[in-house]
Structures are given as structure tokens and as C-alpha cells.
Amino acid sequence: MSTGGYDVVMEIHEDLINTFLKIAYCLGRLPTFEGIYTLPVPDVPPDLLEFMDIGYRVSLAREPTFEVTDTGALQITIRGEAIITLLGSISFDLEAQFRVAAVPEFDQATRQFRVECSEAFIEDLELDNRYHLPASVLAKLNQILAIGMEAFLTDEITTIELSPIIFSADLPFMPAGEAYRLPISLGTARVFPPTVFAGAVNLLGYTGGNPMGVIDFTNGHHIGIGINEAAMHRVYDFWWAHTTHPKIMDLMGSYEYDPPSFVDFLDALIDWGTAILTGGLVVTEVDLDRVWIEAEATIGFSKFTFDLLPGNAVSFSGSVNLEIGTNVYMQITTTTSLFWGLWEVDETTSTVELFDLYASGITVIIDNAEGIVTLDSSRRLMVTLTALDIDIPLPWSVPEFILDYIVDWVVNSIISEMPPIVLFPAVIEQTLPGTAVSITVSGESLEINETEALVTMNIGTSGANTYAPYIANMNSGEVHVRDCDWAHRIAQRNRVYYCTLEDAIADGYNGCYYCLREYDTG
Numbered sequence: 001m002s003t004g005g006y007d008v009v010m011e012i013h014e015d016l017i018n019t020f021l022k023i024a025y026c027l028g029r030l031p032t033f034e035g036i037y038t039l040p041v042p043d044v045p046p047d048l049l050e051f052m053d054i055g056y057r058v059s060l061a062r063e064p065t066f067e068v069t070d071t072g073a074l075q076i077t078i079r080g081e082a083i084i085t086l087l088g089s090i091s092f093d094l095e096a097q098f099r100v101a102a103v104p105e106f107d108q109a110t111r112q113f114r115v116e117c118s119e120a121f122i123e124d125l126e127l128d129n130r131y132h133l134p135a136s137v138l139a140k141l142n143q144i145l146a147i148g149m150e151a152f153l154t155d156e157i158t159t160i161e162l163s164p165i166i167f168s169a170d171l172p173f174m175p176a177g178e179a180y181r182l183p184i185s186l187g188t189a190r191v192f193p194p195t196v197f198a199g200a201v202n203l204l205g206y207t208g209g210n211p212m213g214v215i216d217f218t219n220g221h222h223i224g225i226g227i228n229e230a231a232m233h234r235v236y237d238f239w240w241a242h243t244t245h246p247k248i249m250d251l252m253g254s255y256e257y258d259p260p261s262f263v264d265f266l267d268a269l270i271d272w273g274t275a276i277l278t279g280g281l282v283v284t285e286v287d288l289d290r291v292w293i294e295a296e297a298t299i300g301f302s303k304f305t306f307d308l309l310p311g312n313a314v315s316f317s318g319s320v321n322l323e324i325g326t327n328v329y330m331q332i333t334t335t336t337s338l339f340w341g342l343w344e345v346d347e348t349t350s351t352v353e354l355f356d357l358y359a360s361g362i363t364v365i366i367d368n369a370e371g372i373v374t375l376d377s378s379r380r381l382m383v384t385l386t387a388l389d390i391d392i393p394l395p396w397s398v399p400e401f402i403l404d405y406i407v408d409w410v411v412n413s414i415i416s417e418m419p420p421i422v423l424f425p426a427v428i429e430q431t432l433p434g435t436a437v438s439i440t441v442s443g444e445s446l447e448i449n450e451t452e453a454l455v456t457m458n459i460g461t462s463g464a465n466t467y468a469p470y471i472a473n474m475n476s477g478e479v480h481v482r483d484c485d486w487a488h489r490i491a492q493r494n495r496v497y498y499c500t501l502e503d504a505i506a507d508g509y510n511g512c513y514y515c516l517r518e519y520d521t522g
Contacts, residue, residue: 001451004213006187006200007231008424010106010166011216011224012113014195016459017066020164021076023437025063026499027467034058055085061095063499066102072191074102077123097123104189106199110433111165111184113199164439164459165429166225171235171422172380173245180242182235182425192216204234221443221456225427227381228452229308232423239422240303248300249417253409257291257402289331289349293402295409297324301419304366306383312448314371314383316421320414322362322392326406328355357396364414366390373423373448379441381424381453388415427455438462468497472509479504484515 003009024030034057061081068074082094103116169181187200188211196216200209218224299320306316329351336346370387392407430439440460447454471487472479475494479501480487498504501519505511511519 001213001228002215002217002454003226003228003452004200004210004215005228006209006214007202007206007228007234008167009198009200009214009224009226010113011192011196011198011218011226013218013222014066014068014197016222017113018063019459019461020432021066022063022499023432023435023461023467025060026464026469027435027437028469030060030064058082068191068193068195068197070193072193074104074191074197076100076102099123104191104197104199106166106186106189106201108184108186108201111167111169112433113166164432166223167427168425168429171239171243171425172378172420173243174239175242175244182238187211188214190214203231204238206231206234217454217456219445219456221445222459223428223457225455226452227424227455229450232308232381232453233306235424236306236422237303240419243419245419247419248298249413250296250298251413251417252294252296254294255292255405255409257293257405285335287333287335289333291328291330291354293326293328293405293409295324295326295406297322297410297413299410299414299417301417304369304421306371306421308373308448308450308453310449312372312374312446314373314448316369316371316383317365317367318369319366320364322364322410323360324358324362324394324406324410326355326357327353328357328398328402329353355396355398355402357398359395362393364390364392364410366414371421373446373453375427375444375446375455378426379428379444380422380426381455383421383423385415385418390414423453428457428459432461436462436466438466464497464499465495468499470498470501470504472496472498472504472507477508477510478512479509479516479519480512481515484512486512486514 034055036053036055038053058080059082060078062079064076064078066074066076076099078098078100080096080098082096084092084094105114105116106112107114169184171180171182174180183204185202185205185207187202187209189197189199190211191197196218198214198216200211200214202209216224217226299322302319302321304316304318306314308314331349331351333347333349366388368387368389369385371383371385374382374384376382388411390411392410394403394406396403428439428441431437432439438461440462441457442460443456443458445454445456469482470479471482471484471490473486473490473494474496475491478486479498480490496504496507496509498507501511501516505519510521511517513520
């Protein structure tokens with residue numbers, strides 16, 4: 001079992017994680033950190049106290065990168081830049097590369113993967129030493145930078161979201177309110193070197209699962225989601241207990257019926273008998289114009305039971321309570337003429353009720369239904385009916401052609417009105433929360449065995465045009481902030497999108513006179 005006995009296992013590839021880290025950096029989701037470090041010097045005169053404070057401002061110079069190491073550890077490499085201010089006005093620019101140890105988590109509230117930063121280590125340091133400070137001072141600045149950056153990475157950026165919303169907590173046809181959303185409890189996290197890590201969760205109060213039983217089933221895809229069959233049963237039970245989807249339906253129908261061939265024979269027999277008895281003086285033609293059925297039924301569904309089968313198949317069973325009333329009518333036109341049909345004297349049309357039928361308390365057993373497990377258009381895990389063979393025990397003695405039609409109508413009504421079998425809510429929501437970034441899915445694969453469903457897919461995002469904060473104009477050679485009026489006038493073919501202003505300047509673009517005047521060189 002790939003899910004190790006947990007309800008849901010979600011696995012994500014490091015390539016996708018790095019895509020979302022880049023988007024978070026581009027959107028400015030990773031904050032700037034500022035602080036003051038006071039030199040530990042005793043007995044400083046009050047008029048010199050302000051010179052004991054060293055200010056620092058730390059931000060990210062590039063997007064972070066995420067890596068699953070060969071040893072199974074998770075780490076994030078971050079290139080940070082800092083400005084350190086001494087004596088109130090002397091500034092130093094520094095760049096440092098940090099390697100951050102990370103602990104994977106699955107956020108119950110947001111249903112996104114994230115990592116928590118635990119330790120940060122300086123790997124590389126570059127200081128703009130234009131004031132030619134002595135080595136002892138540089139060592140102290142390095143110490144301050146380490147304090148600032150490590151606090152920034154382990155206190156301020158305590159967690160970093162790494163994925164889209166893996167699955168929704170909302171099931172279809174449910175009342176509003178938190179009580180009707182799918183409750184989630186944390187299970188465990190596991191790393192699969194060299195590229196995948198996984199998170200396992202349980203639903204609806206379940207507490208089982210074995211971390212060592214979870215295996216990598218992504219098969220090279222960005223995301224894999226495994227759902228245990230026992231979890232599907234709990235989800236369906238929860239849905240059935242609270243759904244607003246109607247379980248009792250009142251149906252009505254009126255259906256034209258093609259009269260059977262023997263009716264034409266009866267018409268001709270009546271016409272011939274009348275002619276014989278009257279010596280041809282009176283001719284009577286009886287025409288059966290139409291036969292129709294008016295039916296109404298109340299159908300009440302019970303909760304189904306189901307069982308997963310290999311090959312994406314499922315068998316399910318249940319019962320339906322049926323109350324049905326049916327009226328069968330025919331319309332007859334009688335034409336009477338004299339003297340061998342030369343003189344028509346009368347024509348009447350009448351409606352005759354053939355049957356008035358009613359039955360209640362009928363239990364229809366569904367025990368041979370078959371279906372397939374599919375991802376619907378919203379990527380919810382559902383059962384789609386493929387075969388249904390049921391017997392409806394109607395206690396009526398009526399012609400077979402009428403009974404067959406009523407049974408077909410009831411069967412078709414049961415199929416069309418049957419409540420859905422909801423196994424799991426939508427996977428991979430279509431937007432990144434709080435952004436205009438849209439999520440696309442490709443390469444979907446759904447594999448069903450007798451204990452679980454395994455879904456794998458690749459994830460794409462909308463281009464930088466939907467979120468990059470800077471837009472450059474290839475024609476004018478200027479770069480603008482995204483909301484600048486002049487940025488809106490740039491033809492699509494001339495637009496270049498940047499996550500950082502520094503990259504745009506490095507590529508030779510000049511700052512816009514209106515929105516980036518400090519970078520406008522004329």
C-alpha cells in the first residue's frame with residue numbers, strides 16, 4: 001500500500017517547489033527584516049550610547065532554491081543582501097549566502113506544503129569595505145550579520161509555502177460553515193532522496209498510519225496524491241450525513257406510446273363486423289389515435305456501499321424506496337357513414353382510461369451496479385455509473401408493453417436522479433491563494449487498486465506576465481513598475497517581465513522618469 005495506512009499522502013517534486021519559491025520571491029512574499037544590534041560594551045557614557053547601536057536591514061537578493069539532499073535532509077539556499085549602519089550614518093553593503101535546514105510540514109489550515117526554517121549557516125560573505133576597516137571590526141560586522149540573517153531566516157521567515165492548495169476541504173452539495181468542511185489532522189512527513197518529499201494526513205478523526213509504509217509513487221510527475229479506500233468511505237459517509245443534495249425526488253412524466261400492431265387488427269375487425277350486420281348500409285370506422293401514459297413517482301435513495309476493484313473499477317449496491325402511480329389512456333375517433341360510406345353522419349372523439357394504477361412501499365434492490373472512479377471536471381474523485389441491472393417488482397397485471405415502458409421509465413429516473421458517490425474533494429485548486437497566478441494541470445494519471453487511488457499530475461503556472469512587478473519596454477529601453485500608466489501602454493510584443501529591478505537595470509534598461517525616477521539616467 002503506497003499510502004502506508006494514512007488517509008491521504010501527498011508527494012511533491014523539488015522542481016515544483018522551486019517554481020513556487022520563485023513566484024513567492026517575485027511577488028514580494030518573502031519579507032525584509034530590520035533590526036538594531038547594541039554592542040556589548042559596559043559603562044558607556046550616555047552621550048555615546050547611540051553610537052553603540054548598529055542597524056541592519058536584510059532582504060533576499062535572489063529567489064531561494066530548495067533541495068532534497070542525498071542523505072534525506074531538506075535545505076534551502078538563500079542569497080541575502082544587508083545594509084549595516086554604524087555611528088548613525090556610515091553604511092556597509094553586504095551579500096551573504098546562507099544554507100538553511102528545513103523541516104517539511106503540511107499546513108492543515110491552508111492545505112499547502114510548507115517548510116519551517118530551523119537553522120541557518122553562512123556559506124559565503126561579501127562586504128563592501130570602502131572604509132578599509134581593520135580585521136577586528138570586520139569580524140564583529142560578520143558576527144552582527146550572522147545574528148541578523150539567522151534571526152531573519154529562523155524567526156521572521158519561520159515558514160515558506162511551497163505548493164498550490166493540494167486538495168480542497170469543501171465537498172459538493174454541502175451546507176455553508178466550518179462544521180461541514182472536511183476536518184484534517186496531521187500525520188507525518190517523509191523525504192525520498194534525491195527529489196521528492198511527502199506529507200501524510202488523516203481525516204475525520206482517524207489516527208492510523210505507518211511512516212515507513214509510505215512509498216514514492218510520483219513516477220516523475222510534479223505531484224502525487226494517494227487516497228486510502230478507508231478514507232474514501234469516511235468521506236462519503238460524512239458527505240451523505242450532511243449533504244444538501246436531495247435524497248427523495250418527486251418525478252412526473254407524460255409519454256406517448258406507439259400502439260401495438262394488434263390494435264390495427266381490432267380496428268379493421270370492428271369496421272368489418274358493423275358492415276356485415278347492416279348489409280353495408282351503415283359503415284363505422286374506429287381509429288385509435290393515440291395511447292399515452294401519465295406517471296408520477298416518489299423515489300427515495302439510501303446510502304450506497306462500494307468496493308474498489310482493479311482497473312479503476314468500482315462495484316456498489318444500495319436500495320431505493322418507490323411510490324408510483326400510473327394512468328394509461330387512449331383516444332378513439334369513431335366515424336359513422338351511410339350507404340356504403342357515401343354519406344357521413346357522425347364523428348366523435350373520446351378519451352378512455354384503460355388503467356389507473358398505484359403502488360407504494362416498493363423496495364428496489366441495487367446489487368449489481370458497476371462504475372469507474374474518475375476525476376470530474378473539478379478534479380473531484382467520483383464514481384461514474386457504467387452498468388445497472390435492477391428488478392422492479394410492480395404488482396400490476398397489465399399488458400407487457402405497458403409494464404415494460406413503466407419499468408424503463410423508473411430505471412432511467414433512478415439512474416438520472418441518483419445522488420453522486422463523492423469519494424474525495426477537488427485536488428489542486430486552480431489559483432494560488434492571494435495572487436493572480438493560475439494553476440494548470442497536465443499529464444493526469446489515475447490508478448485504482450483494491451485499497452487506494454493514486455493520482456499523479458504535472459503542474460504549470462501562468463507566466464510572469466501575471467505577477468512580475470516590473471515591465472520593461474524593448475522598444476523604448478525603459479523599465480516601469482507594473483502599475484505605471486506607461487507600462488499599460490506597452491505593446492505585448494515589446495514587453496519583458498522582471499522580478500527584480502536590478503535584473504532589468506543589469507540588462508540595460510533605464511528607469512522610467514515617472515515611476516522609477518531615481519533610476520532614470522536620462
